Amino acid sequence: MTSSDSPPVRPVTRPAQVAGAIAQLAALGVLGVAAFSLLFTLLGVGIGLVFVVGIGLVVLVGLVYVLFALGWLETERVEGLYRFGLPRLRPRSSGRPGFGGFLRTLWMQTIDPGTWRAIANLAISTILGWVVVALAGILVSGAVLAFAPLFAEASAVRLARTGIEVPLAWAVPVGIFAALFSAAALIGLGVLHGIIARAIMVPSREAQLAAAARMSSQQHAGAVRAADVERTRIERDLHDGVQPRLVSVGMTLGLAQQKIDADPEAAKALISEAHTSTKAAITELRQLARGIHTSVLDDRGLDAAISALVARSVVPVHTDVRLDGRCSRDTEAAAYFVIAEALTNAAKHSRATEVRVVARLREPGTLWARVEDNGVGGARVIPGGGLDGIVNRVLAAGGEARIDSPAGGPTSVEVSIPCAS
Numbered sequence: 001m002t003s004s005d006s007p008p009v010r011p012v013t014r015p016a017q018v019a020g021a022i023a024q025l026a027a028l029g030v031l032g033v034a035a036f037s038l039l040f041t042l043l044g045v046g047i048g049l050v051f052v053v054g055i056g057l058v059v060l061v062g063l064v065y066v067l068f069a070l071g072w073l074e075t076e077r078v079e080g081l082y083r084f085g086l087p088r089l090r091p092r093s094s095g096r097p098g099f100g101g102f103l104r105t106l107w108m109q110t111i112d113p114g115t116w117r118a119i120a121n122l123a124i125s126t127i128l129g130w131v132v133v134a135l136a137g138i139l140v141s142g143a144v145l146a147f148a149p150l151f152a153e154a155s156a157v158r159l160a161r162t163g164i165e166v167p168l169a170w171a172v173p174v175g176i177f178a179a180l181f182s183a184a185a186l187i188g189l190g191v192l193h194g195i196i197a198r199a200i201m202v203p204s205r206e207a208q209l210a211a212a213a214r215m216s217s218q219q220h221a222g223a224v225r226a227a228d229v230e231r232t233r234i235e236r237d238l239h240d241g242v243q244p245r246l247v248s249v250g251m252t253l254g255l256a257q258q259k260i261d262a263d264p265e266a267a268k269a270l271i272s273e274a275h276t277s278t279k280a281a282i283t284e285l286r287q288l289a290r291g292i293h294t295s296v297l298d299d300r301g302l303d304a305a306i307s308a309l310v311a312r313s314v315v316p317v318h319t320d321v322r323l324d325g326r327c328s329r330d331t332e333a334a335a336y337f338v339i340a341e342a343l344t345n346a347a348k349h350s351r352a353t354e355v356r357v358v359a360r361l362r363e364p365g366t367l368w369a370r371v372e373d374n375g376v377g378g379a380r381v382i383p384g385g386g387l388d389g390i391v392n393r394v395l396a397a398g399g400e401a402r403i404d405s406p407a408g409g410p411t412s413v414e415v416s417i418p419c420a421s
Contacts, residue, residue: 032122
């Protein structure tokens with residue numbers, strides 16, 4: 001690997017960054033203590049009440065998401081100060097429905113390395129914050145001490161936060177030294193904070209490459225699986241729909257050929273029937289092609305394509321689509337497939353009377369969509385099924401899918417797909 005392959009090292013010593021770090025550390029010296037007090041309180045209460053009607057388990061689940069919230073805030077704080085290019089921390093999801101899926105999601109969230117890196121950085125920043133608060137007190141006290149001969153009446157003046165009694169004759173040099181030392185230490189801590197944050201929060205080049213390789217493998221596996229599911233669906237639709245219709249057309253034309261001399265009227269009726277069946281077969285082929293990729297998606301975008309889906313739906317659909325721009329062709333195609341498949345499942349299996357489709361372009365460059373019906377629920381991801389196709393299609397596009405379908409409903413399908421996938 002050459003040096004040109006390495007990501008640029010972001011500076012952490014700019015005056016504005018150092019000043020911002022000192023100010024934030026001073027705040028964390030107070031707020032960080034409160035945050036960790038809350039965490040340890042929740043942990044203690046959760047463990048203490050774990051056998052009391054399961055109350056402790058609820059508290060521990062809450063602790064997991066409080067950790068995530070603090071990790072998210074710390075990541076945003078560091079990124080806002082240094083612009084390291086850190087990915088936004090997002091809740092983890094297994095993408096599986098039901099209670100088992102929830103437990104897996106909870107476990108994935110508990111061991112999320114991004115959250116724990118942020119919590120570790122917050123802990124160190126809190127400790128540095130204590131020191132910053134103490135040094136700030138010494139800095140102010142030193143400045144006051146330097147002017148003590150002008151107003152002090154006692155023979156000695158105390159340097160705050162140290163307990164040191166300074167004779168009035170030494171007040172000026174000691175005060176200046178204390179103020180300069182504290183200022184230099186504060187600047188050093190501001191720089192140290194940036195170095196530590198970069199070391200903890202920014203993944204190494206090797207870790208980035210390993211993560212990229214894992215993501216590439218997952219996308220490849222998802223693409224292969226999605227293609228296999230799609231091929232199976234096309235074969236099933238052809239075998240169950242178009243193929244029997246075309247066989248029927250061939251048999252009808254064969255009968256018409258036999259009757260064309262002896263009974264022309266009957267032959268005409270058979271030809272007319274074959275013509276009608278042929279048009280129906282063409283319609284089915286068009287619908288099949290539209291299920292693979294719709295031309296309106298390329299021509300007018302996802303908003304128009306969703307409107308076309310809604311117009312054909314047999315279940316009433318309420319849409320809330322707010323897309324201010326376009327994403328890549330693969331991203332829009334994946335989102336279209338998800339919405340189309342979810343509407344099809346709602347019509348065929350859920351016994352729903354209403355479906356809601358929501359789509360947004362979210363920062364940073366993510367297409368988010370959610371389809372929810374008021375049906376009976378109980379949907380499961382079955383290999384080769386429609387929901388399996390949704391998960392793999394989204395995974396192939398580099399996104400995440402979450403399917404929630406408890407018994408009794410409702411069923412919701414939620415996906416987030418990078419716009420530049």
